[in-house]
Amino acid sequence: MPLPKRWLTSLMCRCNGKNILIDCGEGTQLAIKEAGLLFKPIDVICITHFHADHVSGLPGLLLAMGNADRTKELTMIGPKGLKKVVNALRVIAPELPFEIKFVEVNDLEKEIQFDDFRIKAFRVNHRVTCYGYTVEVDRSGKFDVERAKALDLPVQYWSHLQKGETVKYQDKTYTPDMVMGEDRKGIKVCYTTDTRPTQSIIDNAMNADLFICEGMYGEEEKITNAKEHKHMLFFEAANLAKEAEVKEAWLTHFSPALIKPEMFMEETKKIFENIVAGKDGMKKEIKFEE
């Protein structure tokens, strides 16, 4: 449940002016406001599962987006039943100035490619169908000027090859691989909450720049509770971070009874050094390497 000074778990990713929101519990529109972010440019909303703390803020947010004059189509991604759930909640937000495109995930995983990024939903293990998400930004290889010069192709066509387009010039066909080096490491953020540890989390968080993972309980003796309610202990999240060899991990989705998550971080860091307890409004800018 939302607590004073602790909003419900949610993540906003921004990339090239596009905004991707993952989860929207009660108060998320306020968290967005407090973080100085805007409603209008939210292009994609991903929902992990249909428990109220991950979805109850939707009607308010959709109305706020409408009030901010969003007219461009919004894409929503979530488990099977997404359209039904969102439309039921829209009983109090029936009129919006934008269309919603629903992408329902039925299988164990699904990738959706956007212009500037790629979102992948992967099944995790909660009491109801629940997905984790990765948001990835690819990075093409370096443009090789020497190879381009050797092609006898006028300079004005080079940028097309750089953008990944094929060029026809004087009866010859030029493809990007003729001038581009191998794809370079891109950026990957992985977000997963309301789940027991799973192999799918390790696979999808692999080498992520940022891994945001639930840590419902700090105390090891809460393992029975965690198993029953299908949540995780801090040390379990840290083990996932270690196995997935991520660069950095943030814990989130603390139990309301867990007042000071920091208390358990010293122990948790023994498993995976670069892990911190998440806080409201936490931000990180991730850039391409080099």
Next chain:
Amino acid sequence: MPLPKRWLTSLMCRCNGKNILIDCGEGTQLAIKEAGLLFKPIDVICITHFHADHVSGLPGLLLAMGNADRTKELTMIGPKGLKKVVNALRVIAPELPFEIKFVEVNDLEKEIQFDDFRIKAFRVNHRVTCYGYTVEVDRSGKFDVERAKALDLPVQYWSHLQKGETVKYQDKTYTPDMVMGEDRKGIKVCYTTDTRPTQSIIDNAMNADLFICEGMYGEEEKITNAKEHKHMLFFEAANLAKEAEVKEAWLTHFSPALIKPEMFMEETKKIFENIVAGKDGMKKEIKFEE
């Protein structure tokens, strides 16, 4: 919309251990928590109308009440369609450990008598069907010991008469009016929001101890806006307070653009002296007179 440090408009009335909540927008469960109030003893929830800012916090609150182990039936009062709207929102709160009794108001007004208080819904004038509410606590007359003594009725029966019960003793029937004075002034609170000024508000707020009324805009030049969106200016609310001869009035439901409602209070108080701009967490204890 909810703003940092300004929750959506809502009122909690407490009377003899019973709790009545009027309206429940996004974040109201947090406002309840911040005010040090409890979820479990909420017996009645009244909804003025089905705009999101008055109802979007319901799924979260109902779940919080469930988590607080409420098992006693909850009564909900609201416009026609209440059950449909609440059940649609409950797509994300399907399982609750208590029943909900729905009281839908179809007519211009409706009174519902509870053990300790009486709630009356009265139609106001908004873009959708909307009701104001009064919560009243009656107070019986004084018990007249001299008249009771003159009755030849043993003392142990007096308390029955005092409670309004009829007593049969030695073939004679004794009724409360034989020992009780006239009903004394009780307590009345009137709450109304999202409406233009109406005669129904004046009638129902008449002589209220506390009148809580919307004041969407402070600036008089916003009158066209107010009429179009069916809201009120501060001076209109003050006029209602004056005409209804209430003891005290609070303004609420300010436009998000109205950062400092206090700016307009000097002018507003010229119409009705005992009016103040509402603030988050504002409280008042109202006692019977004398």
